[in-house]
Amino acid sequence: MTAQDRTMEPVREPRRPGVAGWFDPRGRRMGAFAFMLNRITGIGLVLYLYLHLVILSTLARGAEAWDTFVDLALSPPFLALDVLLLAGMLIHGLNGIRVGLVGLGMVQSRQKAMFISLMVIAAIVLLAGALRIFSGEH
Numbered sequence: 001m002t003a004q005d006r007t008m009e010p011v012r013e014p015r016r017p018g019v020a021g022w023f024d025p026r027g028r029r030m031g032a033f034a035f036m037l038n039r040i041t042g043i044g045l046v047l048y049l050y051l052h053l054v055i056l057s058t059l060a061r062g063a064e065a066w067d068t069f070v071d072l073a074l075s076p077p078f079l080a081l082d083v084l085l086l087a088g089m090l091i092h093g094l095n096g097i098r099v100g101l102v103g104l105g106m107v108q109s110r111q112k113a114m115f116i117s118l119m120v121i122a123a124i125v126l127l128a129g130a131l132r133i134f135s136g137e138h
Contacts, residue, residue: 079133086129091119094121098118
């Protein structure tokens with residue numbers, strides 16, 4: 001590579017240091033993007049777990065408080081949050097399978113195709129789940 005060739009290379013901005021750099025998508029390949037997606041969905045699922053425990057404490061306030069919450073939970077905005085939760089679980093779980101297989105050295109050369117395939121499966125299952133959630137069949 002000559003000096004002139006090096007001057008034609010694009011200048012990359014450095015990533016932000018620390019946790020902010022974890023979520024910086026600039027200059028990333030598909031594998032890094034998939035890992036970033038796993039981090040985001042993992043954090044979201046942990047936050048949901050704590051929220052779920054707080055909501056379950058409504059049971060301690062009695063049947064009336066619980067019934068009021070259930071009425072609220074069956075409203076369309078809360079059902080949309082259920083779809084978002086399902087999306088997070090599917091993305092995190094299926095992408096986690098890919099991460100595990102890559103970590104075991106089984107599909108390193110095919111991880112991009114595997115990621116895309118698993119996300120298509122996630123989208124199909126999410127669509128079916130969303131239709132069921134909004135259909136009122138509980």
